Each structure stands twice: as structure tokens, then as C-alpha cells.
Amino acid sequence: MPTDVKIKKGLKLNLKGEAENSIEQAQKPKTVALRPSNFHSLVPKMVVKEGARLKAGDEILFSKYSDKTRVVSPVSGTLKEIKRGAKRKILDVIIEADDTFEYKDFGIMDPLKTDSSEVKNRIFSTGLGIFLNQRPYNIPANAEDTPKAIYISAYDTAPLTASFEVVLQDKVEHFQTGINALTKLTGGKVYLGVDKNSISFLNDIENVELLTISGPHPAGNVGTLIHETEPMNRGERVWTINPEDVAIIGEQFNTGKFNAERTVVVTGTAAKNRKYFKSIIGAEVSSILKNDYEENSRIISGNVLTGEKIESDSFINFFSNTLTVIPEGNEHRMFGWLPFKDNNIHSASKTSLSWLFPNKKYDVNTNLNGEERALVVTGEMEEVMPLDILPMQLIKACMAGDIEKMENLGIYEVVPEDFALVEYTNTSKIEAQEIIRNGLDIMITEVG
Known part of the structure; x- marks a missing residue:
């Protein structure tokens, strides 16, 4: 069952x-890219050099700290470029794809x-x-x-x-x-x-x-x-x-x-x-x-x-x-704070009229509708958090870098996406997902 x-x-x-x-x-696609930043905490070590010929499935890079963590080529083709940033950090591994793919046989x-x-x-x-x-x-x-x-x-x-x-x-x-x-x-x-x-x-x-x-x-x-x-x-x-x-x-x-x-x-x-x-x-x-x-x-x-x-x-x-x-x-709305000014604004609180139309669909944009404000106790975070944790207290512990409090408040149970709705609904407009990610990185470094 x-x-x-x-x-x-x-x-x-x-x-x-x-x-x-x-x-x-x-x-x-003419080219595809592998981005090491998509694999959080992975420090890449290249196996092949620019100009190398690849089959789909050939190893491209592995983790510096675990050689069994490997990334292989999604296509056959030529390794066109390894883009690097500060301190020679690998940003993108760009592969020029063949018209017809050749596969490594496993x-x-x-x-x-x-x-x-x-x-x-x-x-x-x-x-x-x-x-x-x-x-x-x-x-x-x-x-x-x-x-x-x-x-x-x-x-x-x-x-x-x-x-x-x-x-x-x-x-x-x-x-x-x-x-x-x-x-x-x-x-x-x-x-x-x-x-x-x-x-x-x-x-x-x-x-x-x-x-x-x-x-x-x-x-x-x-x-x-x-x-x-x-x-x-x-x-x-x-x-x-x-x-x-x-x-x-x-x-x-x-x-x-x-x-x-x-x-x-x-x-x-x-x-x-x-x-x-x-x-x-x-x-x-x-x-x-x-x-x-x-x-x-x-x-x-x-x-x-x-x-x-x-x-x-x-x-x-x-x-x-x-x-x-x-x-x-990126367009300013005159008197945008008025709840009846624009009925296309969705809000989880009653700061707009969207609560009157629960089944209405909204055409959203990227406007934050306000700036970052002080983090205050409102109870709104708890309304969208189904996990048995205290989201505001955990966010504060992550901001303070308090390892003991983070452990006690459930840092091992969460990842950034669990705080996506908290980030969307809270009136403080803080970057909750980024704060949780930074907290997790502290735990990786200090606890392992």
C-alpha cells in the first residue's frame, strides 16, 4: 500500500x-557546457585538455577530494574551451558537439x-x-x-x-x-x-x-x-x-x-x-x-x-x-503600495486583494515590490513551512554562524529549496535560500 x-x-x-x-x-546545440558550480562543493580536477576529442561518456573532470565523483561528457565532440575565473577557478567547460554523436560503450x-x-x-x-x-x-x-x-x-x-x-x-x-x-x-x-x-x-x-x-x-x-x-x-x-x-x-x-x-x-x-x-x-x-x-x-x-x-x-x-x-x-508602479491599485499582484498576506480570489492565475514579473527590511517576528514564515522546525530562528542562527544552534534547530534536515516559500512570503524580503546555503557551507567546513 x-x-x-x-x-x-x-x-x-x-x-x-x-x-x-x-x-x-x-x-x-552547437556547443554544450559543464559548469562545476552546478555541483556544490565539488572542486574540479580536469582529466582532458583543450582540443581533446571526446565520446559521449568520456570522463571530463573529477572531484579533487573524491576521485570516484566524476563528470563525463554529455556529447561527442571537441573540448573547445575551459573558461576560468579568479585564481584559475574553472567556470565552464565548453564542448563543441558533433553532428552525429559517438558513444563510449560501457x-x-x-x-x-x-x-x-x-x-x-x-x-x-x-x-x-x-x-x-x-x-x-x-x-x-x-x-x-x-x-x-x-x-x-x-x-x-x-x-x-x-x-x-x-x-x-x-x-x-x-x-x-x-x-x-x-x-x-x-x-x-x-x-x-x-x-x-x-x-x-x-x-x-x-x-x-x-x-x-x-x-x-x-x-x-x-x-x-x-x-x-x-x-x-x-x-x-x-x-x-x-x-x-x-x-x-x-x-x-x-x-x-x-x-x-x-x-x-x-x-x-x-x-x-x-x-x-x-x-x-x-x-x-x-x-x-x-x-x-x-x-x-x-x-x-x-x-x-x-x-x-x-x-x-x-x-x-x-x-x-x-x-x-x-x-x-524594472518598471515603477505609481502608488504601488495601494492594495486595489493592481489586481495582478499576488501576496500571501492581505497587503493586496489576491486573498479574495484564491483560484485566480497571476502574470508575475521579477519586481520585489519593496526593499529589504528588518527581520521581525510575524509568524508568516511558519505558515508556509511544513517541516517541524523554527524557520526564523534557524535563519538567524545561520546569519550568526552559531553551529550549536544550527544543529539544535534542524540544519541537517533542510536545503535552500525548503526555504523558497519563506523567501517569497516574508515581508523582510531577505535572501533566505542564500542564508541557509551559507549556513550549510559552515557546517560542511566545521563539522563535515
């Missing part, structure tokens, strides 16, 4: 700009008929381990660890995000094989979160503990699922992975090829062609969006709550299944 995960605290954001459920082949393997140690070695030695993230800290998983459980959320409750029922509709076999492989990595359970109100092939996946999710965002966050099933304690490790990455792992086991296909949904009111596109991990944004968006817009790799602002000549982030395009909020 599935386990119900029902959340009452949170906030459902109804935004305009949803994509239609059709998939189109994106233009083949061989076919049935994970259910293979010893656990061999499956684990296959995953980490071939670069598939980079898809696994460790909680606490939300950093790349360490091959030396054995997690107490593995979590996959196939129901993203954030606004304007990809539906994994669409993304995975033609990858069911590979997804199942990927699940089979993940069961070999833990002595505990592999949890799969799905929409309780949807009946799809995801409900029939085997070798998982099914979690049926209902409630407002952040009901679908992995952190919420962990908290409701096996809460984190100090010293414990849990691994998480995105659904499409499970299918990539499964396809490599089924075919012997590393097929880095990434299905990206284009959403947001400033995007003109809102649908799903089959592309490649790290592809050029222009190969997906082209010029089908309005001027004076912001392109976000990810969703509007947790995504990263990128430029039109940049590359989509390694883990992103969503490109969101919304208008820039």
Missing part, C-alpha cells in the same frame, strides 16, 4: 504561463542479476554517480557512503515546472531499470513520490516504496518527503535524485551508452512557444528558446522560486528540466 504524504502548511501559487503537454525536438548490465558492489562501482566509475545528491548539505554523493534511503520526487509542486509524467512517458523501461540499480545502493528503501490525484505509469513502478503526495507546495519537495517518512539525524546520509536522471542511469545499464538527453519545459508568460523540448544536458539556451520570447524578459534555469538567472547566450544548468521566462520587473 502506498504511504500518503499530506501537507497542509504551504502555499499554492497559481501562475499564468503553463506549457502544453506536447514534446518537440529542440535544435541540436556494456549492458542487468542490475537485478548483479552484485551490489558491482552495480555501485558501475554507477560511480562511469560518471552516473554525479546525478546523486547527499542530504544533509545537498552536495554530490560520496561513493564511500551507504545511504539509509534514496528519495525521488516525481511530483514537482512548484509553479510552472515540468510534469514528469510527460518527461518520462517514453522512458518507462529505462526508469524501471534505473530504480532497480538504485536499490543496490542502499540497505534501506527507495522512495518514489507521485501525485495522489493522478493515475499514471508511475504508480506501477516496482521495487519502490510509493509515496502519494497531496497538499500545497512544498509538498513535492524531497525534503518534505524525507521529513514525513525518515527524518534526518546527525551522522545519517540520504541520497536524492531527479526522475529523468534515474532514466539516464537505466538507459546506460540497458544499452551501454550514456545518453544525456534532457527534456526541458519552457514556461512563463514571456515565452511564446511554451512546450516540452528534447535537448541535451548543458545545451545552449538559444537552441531551445531561439528568439521566441519577449524583450525585457528574465530567463531562469529552473522555476521562479529556486531557479538561477541566466543569459540568452548561456547554457542550461546540469539538473534543470525547466526554462522559465517572465517579464523583468
